[in-house]
Amino acid sequence: MRELVRRYGLTLAAVFAGLTAFWLLALVVFPYFFLAETSFRHYLPVDQLGGPNDTFTLSNYLTFVSSSSTTPFLFLNVPIHVYIFIETVLFSSVVTIITFSLAYPLAYFLAKVANVKTVPTLFLLLLIPLWVSEILRSFAWYIILSYQGPLNALLGVFGLHQVRWLTAYNGVIVGLVYTYVLFMLFPIYNAISTLDTNQIEAAQDMGARWWQIHRRIILPHSKPGVASGCVMVFMLSAGSIIVPSLLASPSSRWFTEVIQQWMFESQDWNTGSAYAFLLLLICTIFVSVMMRLFKVRLADIAQ
Amino acid sequence: MSEGVELSAVCCDFGDFRAVDHVSVTIKPGEFFSFLGPSGCGKTTILRMVSGFISPSEGEIKIGGQNMRGIGPNKRPTALIFQNLALFPLMPVWENISFGLEVRGVDKETRRAKAEELLRLVDLPNSADKAISQLSGGQKQRVAIARALAVEPKVMLLDEPLSALDLKLRQHMRAELRAIQKRTGVTFIYITHDQGEALAMSDRVGVMSQGKLQQVDTPQAIYNQPANGFVASFVGENNIFTGTVENVAGQMGTFGTSVGNFTAAIGPGVTRNSAARLYVRPEYAHLQAAPAAGNSLPVAVENVAFEGNFINVHLSDAHGGARIIQMRNDKAIAVPAPGERLHMSFAPENAMILADGAGQPASRSAAQSALEASHA
Numbered sequence: 001m002r003e004l005v006r007r008y009g010l011t012l013a014a015v016f017a018g019l020t021a022f023w024l025l026a027l028v029v030f031p032y033f034f035l036a037e038t039s040f041r042h043y044l045p046v047d048q049l050g051g052p053n054d055t056f057t058l059s060n061y062l063t064f065v066s067s068s069s070t071t072p073f074l075f076l077n078v079p080i081h082v083y084i085f086i087e088t089v090l091f092s093s094v095v096t097i098i099t100f101s102l103a104y105p106l107a108y109f110l111a112k113v114a115n116v117k118t119v120p121t122l123f124l125l126l127l128i129p130l131w132v133s134e135i136l137r138s139f140a141w142y143i144i145l146s147y148q149g150p151l152n153a154l155l156g157v158f159g160l161h162q163v164r165w166l167t168a169y170n171g172v173i174v175g176l177v178y179t180y181v182l183f184m185l186f187p188i189y190n191a192i193s194t195l196d197t198n199q200i201e202a203a204q205d206m207g208a209r210w211w212q213i214h215r216r217i218i219l220p221h222s223k224p225g226v227a228s229g230c231v232m233v234f235m236l237s238a239g240s241i242i243v244p245s246l247l248a249s250p251s252s253r254w255f256t257e258v259i260q261q262w263m264f265e266s267q268d269w270n271t272g273s274a275y276a277f278l279l280l281l282i283c284t285i286f287v288s289v290m291m292r293l294f295k296v297r298l299a300d301i302a303q
Numbered sequence: 304m305s306e307g308v309e310l311s312a313v314c315c316d317f318g319d320f321r322a323v324d325h326v327s328v329t330i331k332p333g334e335f336f337s338f339l340g341p342s343g344c345g346k347t348t349i350l351r352m353v354s355g356f357i358s359p360s361e362g363e364i365k366i367g368g369q370n371m372r373g374i375g376p377n378k379r380p381t382a383l384i385f386q387n388l389a390l391f392p393l394m395p396v397w398e399n400i401s402f403g404l405e406v407r408g409v410d411k412e413t414r415r416a417k418a419e420e421l422l423r424l425v426d427l428p429n430s431a432d433k434a435i436s437q438l439s440g441g442q443k444q445r446v447a448i449a450r451a452l453a454v455e456p457k458v459m460l461l462d463e464p465l466s467a468l469d470l471k472l473r474q475h476m477r478a479e480l481r482a483i484q485k486r487t488g489v490t491f492i493y494i495t496h497d498q499g500e501a502l503a504m505s506d507r508v509g510v511m512s513q514g515k516l517q518q519v520d521t522p523q524a525i526y527n528q529p530a531n532g533f534v535a536s537f538v539g540e541n542n543i544f545t546g547t548v549e550n551v552a553g554q555m556g557t558f559g560t561s562v563g564n565f566t567a568a569i570g571p572g573v574t575r576n577s578a579a580r581l582y583v584r585p586e587y588a589h590l591q592a593a594p595a596a597g598n599s600l601p602v603a604v605e606n607v608a609f610e611g612n613f614i615n616v617h618l619s620d621a622h623g624g625a626r627i628i629q630m631r632n633d634k635a636i637a638v639p640a641p642g643e644r645l646h647m648s649f650a651p652e653n654a655m656i657l658a659d660g661a662g663q664p665a666s667r668s669a670a671q672s673a674l675e676a677s678h679a
Contacts, residue, residue, distance in 0.1 A: 206451075207454060208406040
């Protein structure tokens, strides 16, 4: 702080500190604090707020596990919201795996194979779809994948059977992969492009085949990028609301939709907040466990 | 154990630029062969063609008599040591060394044993489990050599691997590399722009300029009987006199310059009309007070550099051309003083009239270009 004042003078230093404090307090800490506080209070009629019934409680969190309707999952009957949560984590993981398998070869191609002169053009082509809003992109996919849509028309041209694409989680997966693939691509691209090409050639020279080079040299080197890409895509997917609602099928449910229903359909902000924190908490735990499993340190991701 | 390498009329083009131009050379099995040349002369391109990373535009490369066209770098019996070594920083030393065996499916115990054995060979025991970042420059060098030897290559290719080391370590590693080469009997192809390295280590040296091989011979022959002006000026220092070939009589000829006519040995291919220059090594020239019979020219002492075991005397001739002579430091010698007017002389058999080679600077002072070449 003293260094900041010495360098930029008191006024500018105060502006920096003030803006940072505003950002952190007003835009991050306070809303979260408000939601956290709300999540521990009963859902009461307006006239009882501040009354004797307005006490702190865990009941909103317990609703998550004590829902009356259950669904069979594996050998258990699990509460419906837990089941939806499990599916959200599961299909977010599927989305993460698919984006990785699309982004890694593309990142390798851009970083090490493509002509240096064409890379900016290729990046531009990748970025242009990102300029269109997420809602429009989701609608576009809705049209493409619909039963009478262009994809099935194309299949018809080749004399193939028409497919009902928007069943189960298909539409949600396609939409999420399309929306978040660049969040996977860029960190991996950055990581691979810092790899000395001589290392690839050295491995080749010692007799390694292409897949051995990827497994032993390129993937380990790009691990921090892969890790941050995976964390980002997983968290964004699990927290996404537009794509899962627009590209939904009758049998697909996303946990964010449950939160939205609590908040805007039941007007129960208390349970909604509790569910939002559960999503954040359990996803963080899930990601931490995955990072431990794949031996990724937090410092790698921050790179 | 080792194989020879044969290059016949090998060319390599990058677009319109011909990086390697009809290079033909036969490197014998077990030989330590160096390609010596200034940067951009095509020597690294040759190395990359032999290792298989680029294929020649024309001509063919044979290793052990087998044509290498269409054979990828991972299938060739060569091992390349990169200029920056390209060790794998995420693997410990022993995994680096045994990487070539790992990709061949050798089991872990055998790999570990082989790595330990090679670490002893390169004089770096007890380092198997160290991280690459824990090693010093010289140690990394040894690990790179061990890693290349692990795949039991028939031919080792080295791309200026000593250039990143400091002088003392470089001199030590020179001897070390030579010893490892003799111990293993593997054919070494060494790329360098450092004439000291090339001359001290090699059985034979190929001097290159502008993609062309200028001369292939033993280090002594390269130094004492350079094939052309480029080799003479790139390897070692020389006093270079511009002028014309006046007369050729057998092995000797007369060379006319603005500071006089000199008798000297005729280099290969030099005739009366060829573009040629006269070369005199500083250590073969002498100074005396009076003009000597034979080759002699008046000079003024500019500067005296005492180097310890020898003394460099920088001179200027009647036309201001920079000349240099080198005298051994024997205690009895009288060191000339700057400003003194003396005569420089040299024996005809120690001076050479050589044809201009490719890539030779057209007009620069002799000592200057020789000096630059030796420092390049």
